Amino acid sequence: MHNLSVWAKGVSPSPTLAVDAKAKALKAAGESVCGFGAGEPDFDTPEFIKKAAEKALQDGMxxxxxxxxxxxxxxxIAEKYARDNGLVDTEANQVIVSPGGKFSCYLAILSVISPGDEVIVPAPYWVSYPEMVKLAGGTAKYITTEMEDGFKISAEQFKAAITDKTRMVILNSPSNPTGAIYTKAELEAIVAIAIEHNIYILSDEIYEYLLYDGVEHFSPASFSKEAENLTITVSGFSKTFSMTGWRLGTLVAPAEIAKAVGSLQSQTSSNATTFAQYGALAALEHWDQSISAVQDMLKHFDRRRIMLLDGLNAISGIECNRSEGAFYLFPRIKNLGMSSMEFADKLLEDKKVAVVPGEAFGAPGYMRLSYATSDEVITEGLKRLNEFCSNIKG
Ligand SMILES: Cc1ncc(COP(=O)(O)O)c(C=O)c1O
Structure with missing residues (x-):
């Protein structure tokens, strides 16, 4: 029996990675699995990005x-933020490149959260936020939203959740797990409250380019100088350019915070993999080519989104919002009479369909399905899901 630290004992393993691992293990054992668990594009990294990293490797980077x-x-990256996100005066010393958007989020939290501080986390939330807050000694305070709210908090709800210990609010638009996107007006109202109460905003924009139905993405840091001064913007290359395995995240913050983040990184991971960074550089230097690769990927995602959405809503007992971002749908399954956890377990066991139960995201009664998978898997998965739900109801 080992004497584990409070940090090791306190932290839970990532449930999304666990579902994915279970589905992959079943597949390896020869089962025909329909996997909706993965949080990564099922496309390869664009060739010109791979070539640039290969060249860097050969050149001794x-x-x-x-x-x-x-x-x-x-x-x-500073230039991209100035050009594409409206952070017009961003300089290179405000930018940190980290080994993954996940690590960028953790560093952002570590840079301003001390033990005893409270962080407001809208639920459903990405699985890692509460754990990261815990690892910084802070306390996550949740604001619960439902599908009727479009899974978004209002400025009034935010204001009501603020205490004298609140130091940060985490915004994630487009959202994992719901795919929800805040409008400019909704974000502006929330940012105004944050400014009034001097609360930092961690704006996780990792899905910023995965948008459908003509919606637009907005960066809170672009709204005003005051907003910029309180916002730590996180993004990365994983989701946009199918580079999940490269482990490259970004962070943009006021220079003083960026410097502190750089120090935290220098004492923990050192730098993100050197030759991998040259692949990311090629993605930014050949922006038109990169965006065209993203558009190609989006065409497939959009078709699959509608296939999955229509299929889910056709199943009695399942209700699903038409989400406009990322590559997730987050249907409600409360009416099927069992917990999401039990539902997901039985579904995998009986029908070999992998989904992530809502409990993982602080949203019991829902489940997350990723449509970053093939049309065939979606068609077959929906068929099995329909059979499974009919059996429960029958
Ligand atoms: C909301 C959100 N933020 C950050 C990340 C981190 O991505 P990565 O560490 O691969 O860059 C993810 C990945 O699943 C995510 O869904």
Whole structure:
């Protein structure tokens, strides 16, 4: 029996990675699994990005890089934020390149949260936020939303949740797990409250380019100087350019916070993989080519989104919003008379269909399905899901 630390004892393993691992293990054992668990695009990284990293590797970019990131990449990220996100004065010293958007989020939280601080986390939330807050010694305070709210908090709800210990609010638009996107007006109202109460905003924008139905994405830091001064914007290359395995995240913050984040990174991971950063640099330097690769991917995602949405809503007992971002749908299954956890377990066991139960995201009664999978898997998965639900009801 080992004497584990409070941190190790307190933290839960990622349930989304666990579902994915279970589905992959069943598949490896020869089962025909319909996997809706994965949080990654099922496309390969665009060829020109791979080639740039290969070249960097051959050219000897195999040594440590500066902890905050390769200077040319930091400059290119600053330029992207100025051009595409409306953060017009962003400079390279405000940018950190980390080993993944996940690590960027953790560093953002560590940089401003001390033991005893409260962080407001809208639920459904991405699985890692509460655990990261815990690891920083903070306390997550949840604001629950339902599908009728479009899974979004209002400025009034935010205001009501603020205490004298509140230091940060986490916004994630487009959202994992719901795919919900805040409008500019909704974000502006929330940001105004944050400014009034001097609360930091962690804006996780990792799905910023995965948008459907003509909706637009907005970065809270672009709203005003005051907003920029309180916002830590996180994104990365994983979801946009199918680079999940490369482990490359970004963070943009006021220079003083970015410097602190750089120090935290220098004492924990050092730098993100050096030659991988040159692949990311190519993605930014050849932006038109990159965006065209994203558009191709989006065409497939959009078709699958509608297939899955229509299929889910056709099943008696399941209700699903038409989400406009990321690659997830988050249907309600409360009416089927069992917990989402039990539903997901039985569904995998009986029908070999992998979904992530809503409990993982602080939203019992719902489940998350990723449509970053093939049309065939969606068709077959819906058929099995329909049979499974008919059996429960029957
Ligand atoms: C909301 C959200 N933020 C951040 C991440 C981190 O992505 P990565 O660490 O692969 O860059 C993910 C990945 O699942 C996510 O869904």
């Amino acid at each position: 195999t040594k440590y890089a500066p902890a905050a990131g390769v200077p040319a990449l930091r400059a290119a």
